[in-house]
Amino acid sequence: MSTPRHPRTARTSSGLHVPALDRRSFLGLSAAGLGALALSACSGPSTAQGTGPSSASALDFSGVKPAGKITMWSNHPGGSQDVEKSMVEAFNASQSDIEVSLVTAGANYEEVAQRFQTALAGGGLPGLVILSDVWWFRYFINDSIIPLDSILETVEMDTDDFRPSFFADYQYDDAQWAVPYARSTPVFYYNKEHWAAAGLPDRAPETWEEFGEWAPDLAAAGTGTQKVFHYPDMAGYAGWTFQNNAWGHGGSYSDGWVITIDEKPVVDALEWMRKGVNVDGWAGVTSNDQATDLSSGAISATVSSTGSLVGILESASFDVGVGFLPGGPAASSPVCPSGGAGLGIPKDITPEEQVAAATFLKFLTSPENAVAFSAATGYIPTRQSADVSELVTAAPQIQTAIDQVEVVRVQDYARAFLPGGDKAVADGVGRVLTQDEDPQAVLTDVRKRLEDIYASDVEPLLA
Structure with a gap:
């Protein structure tokens, strides 16, 4: 098990087989593409009324027999309903002690x-529930989910x-509170034909500063684009x-629970982005979806x-390049x-x-099922031993995404752990890029907002 993260003192203002794949079948696997990552910026239902998490000490499940029936709640991320249904059916057919029912519990994580x-x-709780990267901690602090170490x-x-x-x-708190399932990372996508027209090397930029140097050549290449680059929708x-x-600039949103988002490295990073949009004009913010903008x-x-x-x-209609996310002047x-x-x-x-749920969870996240889920959705297989050879043969670009996992960084507390933290950050970025603030x-406003969230919705429940 990886080393758990620990809190710091806060500064506050107060059995399924994978089908053989070719490029055509790979591209046709999901009407949603390789699975849109549903990371909504909504703050969602409040968890502030909770009493705080109970002790993360190990629970004792020795001698407990699994229940005969449980449900799994999912929003079927990435159009995964069919593959989830197949995995549930395969589990039910593999044994006779536990029957799992798949429930569509919503259209998105919220x-x-x-x-x-x-x-x-x-009442009417499921055995397993899907929780996004910005949701699980709310249910930890609200004492609504169990630590999984003992039951796993x-x-x-x-x-x-x-x-x-x-x-x-x-x-968190020396314990494991969820198991990875539908996991993804951002990557850098580019139009290889535009790169060639601009005389650029066929690769992603190593740093954002390098991309800033390439941008004028791309803008002058006569490719007919609206902009060289689009940032994601702020929502x-x-x-x-x-x-x-x-x-990349050497900053972070937070250091543990200490909010650092208004320190100079982060300000410099956002200023660089602001200039690309509002001064130099080669970048913009999508009004639709940046992936659609690229493919069109x-x-x-x-x-x-x-x-x-x-x-x-x-x-x-062009060759698509995929690369690691660029770095910055400091890193x-x-x-x-991750996400x-x-x-x-x-x-x-x-x-x-709970034991029945863990038994099914073991099956659901097996290496074979991790590949099957990836093939149907595009999320990265969560298991290191998963055989991804057919995935890569069908779409070689996915190898870049898999390779990048080796250098993925765990997200800052301020986004992943604070209820509404993601929205607070996105709102701030939007003010700078779209309103030129x-x-x-x-x-500084965002820091105060994040500190208020911590002080009102998190710190009392952790105390």
Whole structure:
């Protein structure tokens, strides 16, 4: 198991087989492309009324027999309903002790979270529930999910085989609170024809500064684009991907619970972005979806989830390049954030139901099923031992995304752990890029907002 992260003192203002794949079948696997990563900026239902997490000491499941029936709640990320249904059916057919039912609990992570909160008060909880990277911690502090260490040992799950950075995303207080499931990272996408027209080397830029030097050549290449580059929609990915820029400049949103988003490195990163949009004019902010903008030829490059890959490949009439996220003047690695969703087990169900859920969880996240889920959605296989050869043969670009996982960085507390933290960051980035406000003043406002969230919604529950 990866080393858990620990809190700091806060500065506050107060059995399924993978089908053989070719390029055509790979591109046709999901109507949503390779699975859109549903990272909404909504703050969603409040968790502030909770009493705080219980002790993370090991629970004892020895001698507990699994319940005969449980449900799994999912929003089917990346159009995964069919493959999830197949995995549930395969599990039910593989044994006769546990019957799992798949429940569509919402259209996105926020709707699932709202239904889960309602069930916490009214009953009808699932055995397994899907929780995004910005949702699971809310249910940890609200004492609504169990630490998984003991129960995963009980069902003999090989947790060492999970990709370490993905597994570490769900660790706090020396315990594991969820297991990675639908996981992705952002990558740098570019139009190889535009690169050639501009006389650029066929690769992603190593740093954002290098890309800034390339941008005038791309703008002058006569490719007919609206802009050279589009940033993500502020309502979605901005809080996720801006971590890359902040880390590359040597900054961060937070250091543990200490909010650092308004310190000079992060301000410098946002100022660099502001100039590209509002001074030099080669960059813009998408009014739709940056992956669609790229595949239509409206821009030459963008940053988007690995879940955008199949949609881009299917729609583009040009060769698509894929590269690691660029670094910055202070750091080139690790500057790529992880993202996506995991699966947790509710606290207020019976131990028998919890053991049944863990038994199914072991099956669901096996290396074989991790590949099957990836093939159907585009999320990165969560298991290190997963055989990805057919995936890579069908779409070689996915190898870049898989390779980048080795240098993925666990997200900052300020985004992943603070309820509404993602939205607070995205709102601030939007003010600078779309309204041309001063980065220092805006990020100071964001810091105060994040500190208020910590002081009101998190710190009292951790005390």
